[in-house]
Amino acid sequence: MTKPSKNLPGDLLPVGLEDRLPKSAARITAAMRACLDTLGSHGYDRVRPPLLEFESALAARMEGVATRRTFRMVDPASLRTLALRSDITPQIGRIASTSLASAPRPLRLAYCGDTALIQASQLDPARERLQLGAELIGADTVEAAGEIVSLAIEALGAAGLTGISVDFTLPDLVDTLAARDGLEPGTIEAIRRELDTKDAGGLKQAGGSDYLPLLYATGPFEDALTKLREIDAGGVLATRLDGLEAIAARVGDTARITLDPTERHGFEYQSWFGFTIYADGVRGAAGRGGTYRIGGSEEAATGFTLYVDRLSEAAPQPETPRTVYLPTGHDTAKATELRADGSRTIAQLVEGEDPKALGCTHVLNGTDLSEL
Structure with a gap:
């Protein structure tokens, strides 16, 4: 059996990147x-x-x-x-x-x-x-x-x-209301910033007292929509x-x-x-x-x-299909038929392989399948 190799310089992945096994x-x-x-x-x-x-x-x-x-x-x-x-x-x-x-x-x-x-x-x-x-x-x-x-x-x-x-x-809610209210660009940006942080005090200081109800028009859809309709003076x-x-x-x-x-x-x-x-x-x-x-x-x-x-x-782990071990000299036509029916096959490469260790659930003997 091959010995595991030692880690080489640079084997570690950069931060934020990973292998998917x-x-x-x-x-x-x-x-x-x-x-x-x-x-x-x-x-x-x-x-x-x-x-x-x-x-x-x-x-x-x-x-x-x-x-x-x-x-x-x-x-x-x-x-x-x-x-x-x-x-x-x-x-x-x-x-x-x-x-x-x-x-x-x-x-x-x-x-x-x-x-x-x-x-x-x-x-x-x-x-x-x-x-x-x-x-x-x-x-x-x-x-x-x-x-x-x-x-x-x-x-x-x-x-x-x-x-x-x-x-x-x-996304354009503040812009729409600000156009209605005739606010200056600097005030609009300050109101956006305070709404982002949900800061009622900061919103008042920024000149956005009229926008305070927006902080509370959140939550379950029907309730929040009703509050928004109440806020919408003028119907914009x-x-x-x-x-x-x-x-x-x-x-x-x-x-x-x-x-x-x-x-x-x-x-x-x-x-x-x-x-x-x-x-x-x-x-x-x-x-x-x-x-x-x-x-x-x-x-x-x-x-x-x-x-x-x-x-x-x-997401749920997908079911692994039946995996069939194919010994040396196996029936290739039968193996092709198994794959066409949705099975996975793993062919023997060297003597002494352990089919179970390789993840096999069945072995092909001639044209017959045997469960491992």
């Missing part, structure tokens, strides 16, 4: 397949953008994308700066605006791929993520938002997750609140719904609607989504992202 990798793969199959069944065609792009293209297609968080390098061919993607959504925007600009709308696209960050947050130390999502491009309607939210919930359910809840938000939020109510009606009892109208974390480029999705056993958010505009074309879009490696931790 067989059981973890199996959960990730099963969750990814279940989610992609769900998206495909609703007419979302998968695309595969490249891992690297010109930095300027990534920054231009989505407002709020911070390329300073991405790994960058100079392309020796063009001498332009390349960026290793930290978010796939801007790439989908580029594809929709260029290669698929003439495709019929609404355009439904799905994707799944790795992303990387120079530095992660304290709440989520991972610097590499498997990002999966769907984008509905060319429709800025309540129906489109409802489809996207329902699809995200269905995808999580297909991956085996339970206890799903969705938290709605209105009426269409948005009606939209939230219609989206919630579509979700129905497939998920618990809450509302935090001033939440902005993770919604750097969303417009009137955003949502965060959670599930039992998943640390932090399982995904986020909402409405936005594609930079350059200004085309409306709605989409969501799921963090597959994170949510897979709460």
